[in-house]
Amino acid sequence: MFKPIPVAIGLRYLRAKRRNGFISFISLASILGIALGVTALITTLAVMSGFQREIRDRMLQMAAHATVSGYGEPLQDWPRAVREALTDRRVAGAAPYIETEALLRGARNQPAIVRGVVPAEERKVSVLGEKVVAGSLDSLRPGEFNIVLGKELALWLGVGVGDSVIVTTDFQATPMGAVPQLKRFTVSGIFEAGYNEFDKGLAVVHLADAQRLLRMRDGVTGVRLRLHDMDQAFEVARDLALRLQGPFRVSDWTTENANMFRALKMEKTVMAILLSLLIAMGAFNLVSSQVMLVTDKQADIAILRTLGLTPRAVMQVFMVQGSLIGVIGTVLGVAGGITLTLNLQHILSAIEAVFGVTLLPSDVYYITGLPTELKADDVLAIALVALGMAFAATLYPAWRAARTAPAEALRYE
Secondary structure, three states: OOOOHHHHHHHHHHHOOOOOHHHHHHHHHHHHHHHHHHHHHHHHHHHHHHHHHHHHHHHHHHOOOEEEEEOOOOEOOHHHHHHHHHOOOOEEEEEEEEEEEEEEEOOOEEEEEEEEEOHHHHOOOOOHHHHEEEEOHHHOOOOOOEEEEEHHHHHHHOOOOOOEEEEEEEEEEEOOEEEEEEEEEEEEEEEOOOOHHHHOOEEEEEHHHHHHHHOOOOOEOEEEEEEOOHHHHHHHHHHHHHHHOOOEEEEEHHHHOHHHHHHHHHHHHHHHHHHHHHHHHHHHHHHHHHHHHHHHOHHHHHHHHHOOOOHHHHHHHHHHHHHHHHHHHHHHHHHHHHHHHHOHHHHHHHHHHHHOOOOOOHHHHOOOOOOOOOOHHHHHHHHHHHHHHHHHHHHHHHHHHHOOOHHHHHOOO
16 A cells, blocks of 8 residues: 555566466466576676686786786896885785797697796796696706606697707808707706796797896796786786886786687677677567556556556556566576576586486586686676566557557457
């Protein structure tokens, strides 16, 4: 009795048993359609967010959060740069590095990035030492010209621990003309990062060996930084470059991998748009059920109009009734999506056990489970989209109900 009249009538229409059972069926189909669409969208975006997080974490295990490198020439006073970096409380570790492109030759040829590091210092900025599956990172000692290869790179070159590879870098000007710089390295370790860009495209040598190979004397390419908060990477690297007072190139993990993260974001956006069509299908069912309800309630509408209910109030009655269907479907979909996401790994394991299949082979996807990351922002956005579609679906049927002429509707009653 305390509700506004349009709200009270709309709620009564929602609870009442309808004379036409097909209308009730269409309304139920609308609720289920919206709920299933919301559930599918929440679960899919959670899985895609989980894969993005997995890719980012595996990448950042091997890559630096930020780098400060020499601009057009080697960085000579790198010990000072490391000391300056470690005075910043935001920096968890700093280490020098040399990086160049090279052609590696074993049984086959393969281009790769050759990175020179100091093993003891490298552990402060990456987990490379923990990813070595054969040999040891400590086998990289100055003057011995040992090399540690990614697993896929070693397989492609056809080499293992103890074998030799030829590393070819830039051409060097000599009295005989330009000749390539060649050096034989001994494979002393193989690592598996679980990220194809490193496993197939990275080779690691000692910093001193890289300096001799590239004739850099005591210089290095730059300094790699690991931070407590990786979101501050660019600011920390910029501050370090300003303190060093020289021409430096500053980069962070977001700029170095911008194309990949942009592609992942675009993929997630496109998938969200496509799966939103499921919610739209539920909304179209809602339009159908509301139009049929308006047709079924022509006499009731006419009587309410003769009793003084305005066209605007009639419109509100059916907007309330249709919007409540959308709210119910959205609530059920959000609850179902969250529940399904939280239990997705158990469901996947049960399917694999029942059918005897492996849906995510670890040798293909580098993972042993299905990563998920449920984000409150995604859930809220999906819920708002579903509610918006449901509300929009009520406008046309409600407008038709408001245009009902009482005399025409009651002529044959």
